[in-house]
Amino acid sequence: MKQGNTSIRAILTGNLDPSFVRLFMAANWIVLAILVTTSMLFLSDRFSSGVLVGGIISNLNTLGLDKDCKRMVRWRSMAAYYAGMAVRMGLIALAVTITILFFKELFSPIGMFVGLSVSVINFYLLVTAMLIYRAKFKEAV
Numbered sequence: 001m002k003q004g005n006t007s008i009r010a011i012l013t014g015n016l017d018p019s020f021v022r023l024f025m026a027a028n029w030i031v032l033a034i035l036v037t038t039s040m041l042f043l044s045d046r047f048s049s050g051v052l053v054g055g056i057i058s059n060l061n062t063l064g065l066d067k068d069c070k071r072m073v074r075w076r077s078m079a080a081y082y083a084g085m086a087v088r089m090g091l092i093a094l095a096v097t098i099t100i101l102f103f104k105e106l107f108s109p110i111g112m113f114v115g116l117s118v119s120v121i122n123f124y125l126l127v128t129a130m131l132i133y134r135a136k137f138k139e140a141v
Contacts, residue, residue, distance in 0.1 A: 021066045025059065025062060025063065027126070028058070028062060031118050031122045031125070032056075032058075032059065032115070032118045035051050035055065035121075036051050036052050039051050044108070046106065047108040047111035047114075048111065050107040050109065050111020050114070050115060051111045051115040054096075054113065054114060054116040055115035055118045056115070057092055057095055057116060058116050058119050059118065059119070061088060062119045064088045065085075065088075092116075096112060
């Protein structure tokens with residue numbers, strides 16, 4: 001497989017290359033769009049706003065994780081990863097706390113929790129797809 005050319009089949013088989021992060025982030029935004037659209041159709045505006053804000057925070061966190069992992073490889077130190085993660089977790093806690101305390105009329109805390117779970121939901125969807133693909137591949141062999 002060519003470097004930088006990630007296909008869905010490569011991801012499902014576990015053969016990842018550097019462009020996987022871009023595809024994973026695109027999938028995160030798609031999952032967020034689906035969650036926001038669904039919540040707008042069936043739930044309140046407060047809940048939808050919470051999902052949107054939480055999802056944006058989650059996606060920014062995922063980008064930060066990618067940068068921390070690259071920094072860790074470049075500096076060859078786990079301290080770089082943990083330092084970046086500590087700063088990001090503090091910022092996330094601050095953003096969520098401020099949103100809940102000062103804008104509780106605009107955002108639902110439960111919606112924010114759902115939005116903050118966007119990357120986790122996407123990860124489990126990806127793992128499930130990998131397991132299904134591998135199970136079908138074993139049957140074919």
